[in-house]
Amino acid sequence: MKKSLVLLTLLVVIVAAVALVACNPNDGENLDPNAVTIMGKETDLNKPYMTEIFEHYTTVTGKKLNIIKVEDNKFEDAAVARMADPAKAPDILLHFNNADLSRFNVAENFEYLTDAEWVSDLTDSAATYCRDAAGNILGLPFWESSVSGCYYNKKLFDEYGLVAATNQNEFRNLLNQLKEVVDVPLLWPAEDCTWMPQFALDPIFADDPTLLDKLNANQIKYADIPAVKRMINWIHTADNSNWFGNAALNTGWDDMAGQLASGKAAMVFIWDTWFYTDFSGVTYTKDDFALMPIFMNTLSDGSGTYEGGNLNMMMVNKNSTKKKDALAFLNFCAQPENYNVAFKGIATVSVFKQEVSNVQSHMVTDMQASINALERPSTASIKIIGYSADDVMAAINKLLRGECSVDECIAQMDSARIARAKALGAAGF
């Protein structure tokens, strides 16, 4: 009996160990020691243009690539850990130029690419996105670029004789009118779509860089910025007015396409590429949608805003033994004949000036003039030290649950931001 118990326990331990090994993509990986290793989120590395450029590279150069795909929610910690271990550090890290990047000690770990030949081929917006505070180009923005705004079901609007709003008041009226005819005037997937608040924060700090500087120097807080309070107030009003429907807290990424495609929801804050990569519908297709600015009351004149593209950058490990090969791979990707292969047919705003194989969404082209006038680069999530979309959304969700007031929500946003800034060792915190 006792012997059987011991054997059973041993068997369980072995099975558990095997399962753990099987579940960890980093262990047991069969990497080609001569190939350049690229590490990134699983979702990101599975993008069609990414797989295309990897295959294209191998095809053209005959060189292999080691691709390390990490589960999205484990990526940041895994990447930091790998970069800290020279034996396991990737040669190229695929990462957004956002606040999380500060965890990597960029100056010591990554090669500045400001002098690369391909920099001149980047659109101004793309180049701006890839620079750090000192103006250094941190990586090659080999990524789709899209315009984030308020995408609405134009066909549904026409059915109800409604038109897009051009200012905050019209947007308010529009939401009230929509409330009478649809379940969800504005889809607010609070469960896991944490990007929405940053769209409204962008113009605050993009239009007045001094506010950003003071915030990052810990001289002011969100609570000191009226526009932030107007935004949180608007979210609170929107929730109280049922502009988000009555199930925002239980709505997430997986619900978005269905609700928009069925007409249950009329509008959403999203980017155009999403309609090409993640949306499909029968009642309403992506062609039925149109774009208007985002109105979250952060702009005092009642105007709206769009957010420019957030670009994943290929950053080269400064300390890699295959740094040369990695730089050569970036050059390969930045060639028009190559990136046009990869982005062929992809709905994206051009990142490279000579990028012509991609397609522009009608939603963007129809509103190009408005976009030109109101678009702001992604600022909040990138430039605010300690900014975490999750933190902001957590505070807002607490507000939506009625667990805190507007001021307490803002205080929690500040508290979380300052805590992260301190954890990063930011000056002034």
Add this chain to the structure above:
Amino acid sequence: MAKWLKILISVFTVLLVVGVVVAMLVGYFGFISQNMQDDSERHLVEIYEQVNQSFNSFISRNWGILSSCSDYYTVLKQNNDPELNTKFKEFVLGDEENHLFGKKHDVDFEEFYFLDPDRKYYALSDNSTGHFESGDLSDMIANNQKILTRDTPIRDSKPAVDPDSPGSTEESAGQASEVIMFAIPLGTGYTYNGFSFTAVGISYTNAKLAAKLDAVAFKNSEGFSIANSYIIQPNDDGDVLLSPNVGGDVTRKYLKYMKGVLRDDPDTFARLREGVKSIKKTEANPHPHGYLSYTTKDTDGKNVTHCVIYMPIDYGDYVLISNVPQTAVSQGFLQAQTATMRVMLIIFSLIIAVLLVVLIMRIISQSRQSKKELLYREKMFDVLSNNVNDIFLMLDPATETVDYISPNIERLLGIKVKTAKENIRTMATCAVDYNIIIPNEELQSLPMGESRSWECEYMHQATGERRWYRVTIYHMNIQKMEKYVIVMSDRTLDKQLNAQLEEALNAAKSANEAKSNFLSNMSHDIRTPMNAIVGFSVLLEHNADDADAVREYTRKIMASSHHLLSLINDVLDMSKIESGKTSLNVERFSLPDLLEELNIIVMPQAKAKDQEFNIRTNGTPPDEIMGDRLRLNQILLNLLSNAVKYTPDGGKIDFTVQELEESAQFTKLRFIVKDNGIGMSEDYLKEIFQPFSRETNSVVNKIQGTGLGMAITKNLVDLMGGIIEVESEPGKGSTFTVELSFALVQEQSQDAWFSHKITRMLVADDEEEICLNIRDMMHDTGIDVSYVTDGAAAVEAAVRAHNHNSDFNVILLDWKMPGMDGVETARRIREQVGEDVPILVLTSYDWSDIEAEARAAGINAFMPKPFFTSTFFQTIKPLFNEPAEAAPEQPANDALSGKLFLVAEDNELNAEILTEMMDMEGARCEVAKNGKIAVEMFLRSEPGYYDMILMDVQMPVMNGYEATKTIRASEHPDAAEIPIVAMTANTFAEDVQTALNAGMNAHLAKPIDMEIVRKTVAQLLEKRQKGESK
């Protein structure tokens, strides 16, 4: 009335009241709602008539203003002068009082346009040109109509530089937003700054113009309009000319939008659309309006009612339509309704609350009353069940769970309530006869509503006490629960009474049978001596000459007469006792004397049957006691006579007197008569004390008896407060034990003994127990008692004492000792000690046979057994030179000789017998036939004439008692002294006492015993001589 019916009526009353109130509320609110709806419509119509009128005025004013510039247009038409153009622009756009669109006209347009038929325009403010998106405007210009339309001006080119133009801006091409245009046609030939135009117009933004539709009544506290008002085209989509000011201009197809809003209520939408499309001003109805309301649900699921009012405006087909929440329209009414509702609800709630409180109080009161009654019932039931011997149970038949069991079960059956509740079958263990317990299966078959009863005997588990119960089990339905209610009714008393009754019946039967037997026996017993008397009397008469035969016949007649007399005495005695007329005659008497008398009587009888008869004492019975000597003697003599009678020849009879306990005033004595006779059966022992009972067997049947002796004995013992018990076994003998208490008399003091110098004595008896008993009895006298158990030892002790010059003062010897008997022992003692020491012999035998020999041997005196100190003292007193109290003088045989008696006797035969018998004694009698005659004879007599009066008691004319009293009360000299003796058949103690109380001196029972007469007469005459007759 049943409780449930009361509750039902109460609930029904409450429901009725609630129903009435609800009906009133519904009616009231229905009335209010209808009024409110009507009022809402009137209110809305009133408001929007004003709005419509105001907007129409605004339209007219714009057109009027445009028309009022006709002179300027003419100038412009005639002179294409730049300076004039500038002046015109200043006139139009300037803000001065006298300018066209200045404060004077209170208009705030956005732009002034010159328009041509090809949709082109020239904007006056910034000199820009462009075209209007829609062709409607051109069409209306071409049709020479006043124009009110919505269109989008699309700028074609940058405006011409006009430094003087205050409104010029640098806007990029392509920007366009819709505006509301007011325009009037002018005709051809007009030019401004090189732009040929046929009409002029001014534009307003939607926001500015929509404010004209806002009703002040429908603005909230923040200034926002709660109502949404539109100017729409009455077509299918409801194209919007002017949309609400609030929030901006986002609704362009009003009816399309409303179709969506009313997607769940298509009928209402259809009414709305048709109403809008068909509404027209007519002469008959110059101010038509349409009204409807609809209800939708908001996202929270709450109903929201909207009121829609629409009416045509004064231009074209346009319709003013406004959508207002009903809450805004009827706010006052709603507030009133709400207040009323609250008041009504409060009243309603109060009524309900009061009713509920009353109902609850009533229920509580009833509940309390019920609980109180229940509690009382429980208490009473507990008290009852604790104080009665009935047991009550209720149990569930299915589970055998005990729901209730009365607490007295522990007292009655010795089973704890808890134990019984845990397992009801424990009660079965108390049942004496398990077969009586009804089986569970049989109970299960007991129909509902029926009961079953049986009787069962139960035994207390602790004490073993048995009780009979009548167990009745009821199969009942209590509140839809199947139950057994078990009542165990105590029938023990009934059983006992029945048993007693049965016993009494048996006793009665037995008594009756005994009486029958008695009568039979009596018949036999009476006839037997009577037969002898009659028979021998006949023989006597026949053989009167034969003296020997006469004496023999006379002796047998006398014997038969005595037997017959004893028989009659017993019967009368028993009759007296049973009638409760017996009383005790308590007097001081000597226990030793009593025992001696008994010995004298019984010993000869025992001796005649060669039986051994012993009298012993155990302990220290007192010598003298207070009690009814006669009755005690009767009791003991009965027992001893029976012992002798029912003990075969050669048997043994022991009579023991034992002192059980003694206090200062009382002593309790036990008398034991034990024989080894024929004994009695167990059955007869049960009725031995019943009167008229005799055991029937061959031995007893041969023995004469009335069957009353033991009954008399028992009754006498009971009368004296004692107990009598008997143990017997057939063939082995019987033992009767009588215990009686007697009052004590003063004991003799020690001084009496010491005054006679008696300090030491020697006792010799082969039974050491007797020796010890004597020593104990002498303890209180202070005399030192030494004892030995044979004659030789007695001699040795006496000699040794004598040699030490300390002779015993008295030596007491048993007569019959093994080896050396008392006489021989006395002889030897005298030989060695001398004559000084008194020697007594203690014996229960008649010593007359040996008296001479004993005295010769030196024995001074004899003492009867058992030993008593008083007897002992009286015996030895003469031996110490103090004569003993003189023994009563024996009556002389001639005591009657020569005496004259007055005999009062009504019965001549008795008088004759007495006279003859007295005559035989040498006495004479004068007979009086009743008491009165006797009195008269006495009173007539000389003093000393009669020696004595013999007075019968029951006599005609005057009885003996009255006659005696009369004599005593008379003045006859002998009245006080003459002895009067009752001579009667009334022989009981109370008869004796009555006679003495009447003044008689003695009592003689009939039939006359001449020996007793002789003795009594002698005593009385002696006393009379001594002067003590009274």
